[in-house]
Amino acid sequence: MSKKNQTLGEFIIENQTEFKYSSGELSKLINAIRLAAKVVNHEVNKAGLVDIIGAAGDTNVQGEDQQKLDVLANEKFIQTLTKREIVCGIASEEEDDFISINSQDENHQNKYIVLIDPLDGSSNIDVNVSVGTIFSIYRRVTPVGTPVTLQDFLQPGRNQVAAGYVIYGTSTMLVYTTGHGVNGFTLNPAIGTFYLSHPNMEFPETGKIYSINEGNYNHFPQGVKDYLKYCQKEEGDRPYTSRYIGSLVSDFHRNMIKGGIYIYPKSSMASNGKLRLLYECNPMAFLAEQANAKASDGFTRILDIEPTELHQRVPFFCGSRKMVEKAEEFMSK
């Protein structure tokens, strides 16, 4: 049903009927994320002016403390979602514990929880390279009207109702899925409106790009080393091209459009890799599967992992289906 040039607002309304028992709650939630994305976009765009208007830790002209952008993005998303009273709980990379919303009010009927990585790839900000926001949405499992518990957040990724990311790149895009394919919207900054620019996004079945921090090569498992040698070998459509931005959102976005694989494996320095299952890998894995691609920890489907901790880490292999399958083949040897 999606039409190019549709605004995100129009798209949300038109597709609300996809949810049989929809009360409009999820639509409101996506709308709130759209709003927070615009606010954060505005802040990210000003990042280069930090030397002029003040660095993190300084005080600005109003006497307010300047904040680091990842902290600021965290605040903006939490504020937007809290004030509009459309979720019952939020967990974030920037918060040690989850936040329970309206836990004192027995009348609150909100049934969704959100997990976010408010600013992904934040080390790229100072050098004017793309960063992103990642979000993941679930229905709570504990009864509506009671305070949320950890159980509501520790659900396997396959239970996700929606997931997506915002990429603050050469243009700003919001890409998301509600389990009916993946759609990408580009922000027209002049009028602050997102337009459907990339309907029904899909990874090519295979590709020629591999994205991994090769500086850690010596610490990788043998399976990953062997797969990298395979990528570099001159044979058939190889050698592949190496592209690594160091921002999962940006690396994923490029690979989805061009075809490729992203790997953040475990290593002798980090036994579960670096990326977080709940607000980095699960949402990206849901998007990947909805876009005809694959995501695993090298052996098992990411979306089937039963989480045990809010901030748990997991090795991540994600991208064009054939490439992930090939990497898994090397891992199992």
Ligand code: AHG
């Ligand atoms: P964050 O900025 O939210 O901490 O995440 C950064 C992540 C991910 O986006 C990126 O792919 C990876 O860290 C890069 O890690 P290395 O610098 O170890 O390659």
Ligand code: MN
């Ligand atoms: Mn991140």
Ligand code: MN
């Ligand atoms: Mn982050």
